[in-house]
Amino acid sequence: xxxxxxxxxxDCAEGxxxxxxxxxxxxxxNEYVYWYRQIHSQGPQxxxxxxxxxxxxxxxxxxITEDRKSxxxxxxHATLRDTAVYYCIVLKTSYDKVIFGPGTSLSxxx
Amino acid sequence: xxxxxxxxxxxxxxxxxxxxxxxxxxxxxxNMFWYRQDPGLGLRLIYFSxxxxxxxxxxIPEGYSxxxxxxxxxSLILESASTNQTSMYLCASSPSDAGVGETQYxxxxxxxxxx
Numbered sequence: 133x134x135x136x137x138x139x140x141x142x143d144c145a146e147g148x149x150x151x152x153x154x155x156x157x158x159x160x161x162n163e164y165v166y167w168y169r170q171i172h173s174q175g176p177q178x179x180x181x182x183x184x185x186x187x188x189x190x191x192x193x194x195x196i197t198e199d200r201k202s203x204x205x206x207x208x209h210a211t212l213r214d215t216a217v218y219y220c221i222v223l224k225t226s227y228d229k230v231i232f233g234p235g236t237s238l239s240x241x242x
Numbered sequence: 243x244x245x246x247x248x249x250x251x252x253x254x255x256x257x258x259x260x261x262x263x264x265x266x267x268x269x270x271x272x273n274m275f276w277y278r279q280d281p282g283l284g285l286r287l288i289y290f291s292x293x294x295x296x297x298x299x300x301x302i303p304e305g306y307s308x309x310x311x312x313x314x315x316x317s318l319i320l321e322s323a324s325t326n327q328t329s330m331y332l333c334a335s336s337p338s339d340a341g342v343g344e345t346q347y348x349x350x351x352x353x354x355x356x357x
Contacts, residue, residue, distance in 0.1 A: 166345055175246075175332050175348040176285075226336035226344035227273045229287040229300060 135159070136220045141237040144214075150207040152236050154220030157201040163224050165196060167205045168232070169216040176219065176232070179205065210240045245269070246349035248333050254355045261320040263352050265333030272338045274316035275346060276300075276308060278329040285332070291316055292338075323356045330354075 137155045144150040156165060166181040180187055180194045182203070187194045193206040207214055219235040249264035265274065275290040277300075287300030289308040297308050305327060309317045316335075320327055330353050334346040 168348075173351070173353070175351040178345050178347055181345055223345070226338065226346060227290065227292060229275070229290070230277070230285055230334070230346055232285045234284075 135222050135231075136233055138218070138220055138233065138236045140234060141239070143239050143241055144207075144210045146212060146240050146242050147209055150210040150214065150238060150240070152205040152207075152218050152220075152238065153202065154205070155202045156220070156222050159200050159222050160224070163222040165194065165200075165203050166221050166223055167192070167194065168219045168221070168230075169214075170219065170235075171213075171216045176230075179218075210238075212240050212242065214238065215240045246333055246335055246347050248331075248349040248352050250352050251350060252353050252355075254357065255320075255323050256357055257324060259320075259323050259356075261323050261354065261356075263318040263320075263331055263333075263354070265316045265318070265335075265349055266314055267316075267333075267335040267347075268314065269335065269337070269347075270313065271335040271347075272313070273336045273346075274310065275334040275336075276306075276316065276318045277332045277334065278302070279332055279351075280329050288318065320354075323354075325356050328354060328356045 167179040168176040170176045182194045196203045217235040219232045246267045276288040277285045291297045291310040307319045333349040336346040337344045
């Protein structure tokens with residue numbers, strides 16, 4: 133069973149920041165938070181991950197609360213190509229099986 | 243960039259046929275995985291391998307087998323395809339965990355239709 137909860141869907145205006153929340157209240161101390169996205173009919177694409185510090189890369193920023201029970205993925209300037217289902221998961225090691233919940237279906241609107 | 247490739251994007255097979263799905267990764271990763279993804283059921287792990295010639299069953303191995311003769315290649319075999327194996331098949335790879343939160347990288351997927 134997925135150990136995270138996310139809103140089912142969100143809309144975002146093109147060019148604006150998209151903020152996607154995720155709750156992981158049962159996360160343990162050695163589990164990382166990962167974000168993937170899946171564009172229709174394609175394989176999941178890794179976006180970013182973090183343990184407790186905020187992280188930023190060329191795709192997105194990840195803000196993790198101090199208690200680590202929730203996080204927010206930020207796409208700073210959403211484009212139409214960011215329309216996808218976004219999955220937040222927690223993993224301890226790189227060989228744990230990946231379990232996706234329903235994710236958040238993000239629609240970027242022109 | 244990590245690249246995981248799968249031999250076919252779309253495949254149509256008949257019931258009873260033997261089906262081979264190939265996955266190749268170019269990053270010298272130790273771990274490789276086969277999942278299937280179905281609407282409403284999410285991602286389910288079929289088999290994984292953490293080294294050449296090593297394999298471990300995942301949650302739904304029945305009706306499947308795997309082969310890992312070379313580090314970069316992980317094959318999924320449907321011994322006798324059935325209609326309930328119609329699905330999206332996803333291959334993933336990851337390096338051995340180095341304590342820095344390594345992740346799994348996915349291929350583009352193979353949509354298999356069994357008639």
